[in-house]
Amino acid sequence: MTISALSSAASPRARRVDAVIGIALAVAIVGGWAAVHVLAVFAVDWAVAPPWLAAALIAVQTWLCVGLFIVAHDCMHGSLAPGRPAVNRTFGRLALGLYAAFSYDRLLPKHHLHHRRSGTAEDPDFCPDAPDAFAPWFLRFFLQYYGWREFGVMAAAMTLYILVTGAAVGAILAFYALPAVLSAVQLFYFGTYRPHRIADAAPFADRHNARSDAFPPLISLFTCFHFGYHHEHHIAPATPWWRLPAAHRALRRQSAAAHPAEAT
Numbered sequence: 001m002t003i004s005a006l007s008s009a010a011s012p013r014a015r016r017v018d019a020v021i022g023i024a025l026a027v028a029i030v031g032g033w034a035a036v037h038v039l040a041v042f043a044v045d046w047a048v049a050p051p052w053l054a055a056a057l058i059a060v061q062t063w064l065c066v067g068l069f070i071v072a073h074d075c076m077h078g079s080l081a082p083g084r085p086a087v088n089r090t091f092g093r094l095a096l097g098l099y100a101a102f103s104y105d106r107l108l109p110k111h112h113l114h115h116r117r118s119g120t121a122e123d124p125d126f127c128p129d130a131p132d133a134f135a136p137w138f139l140r141f142f143l144q145y146y147g148w149r150e151f152g153v154m155a156a157a158m159t160l161y162i163l164v165t166g167a168a169v170g171a172i173l174a175f176y177a178l179p180a181v182l183s184a185v186q187l188f189y190f191g192t193y194r195p196h197r198i199a200d201a202a203p204f205a206d207r208h209n210a211r212s213d214a215f216p217p218l219i220s221l222f223t224c225f226h227f228g229y230h231h232e233h234h235i236a237p238a239t240p241w242w243r244l245p246a247a248h249r250a251l252r253r254q255s256a257a258a259h260p261a262e263a264t
Contacts, residue, residue: 119209195230
């Protein structure tokens, strides 16, 4: 099977199966995020709980925040529920709203511009002035998507949330705000900086200006929900995140068949 064949299900039945899997995984990620949030903010007595528990919950919630963004990302490509645009919009808006009060409708055109102009000055995810420097690139990336609107909406929502539920401000900062910030760094590093950086790295294979990590699937899952298989994503952007390991294997087989001398 080629990578293009994995990008979307061909038959209506296969598309329905993909939609069921995509929705089930999205519900699991959103539900997991909500469960950890409720546990950490409301159920644990942090006056007596061991510090390792707080660190573990922050780490898990950071990873689940990455998952929220990846769910929304698949929605942007229509791959969470193929052929069901309303379902994709609903899950995309919910996931980004929970993540950091982002506007799905504002991010959508920017993300598609990234795909059309990847690695160029027109790419909103790229930093042409510092294509190999982490800090200035991350700052530019962050400010592309997080502004006063997002800050104001999130501040208002969190204030109302604290007033209604009585949640402790310290718990909200530790188990909501901190994982969101850490996940932004994780998403940027594994999903943007590593795939698209230029300095001292292998040349890009094609016009997509993207490369993939060689991580095994389990590590790939924990780093960025397989988004490190980034070249495959740019070749076939309608491939859902859970199919990217198969796309990675397919691309490697295609490359080995095209260049047998290099594979031996």
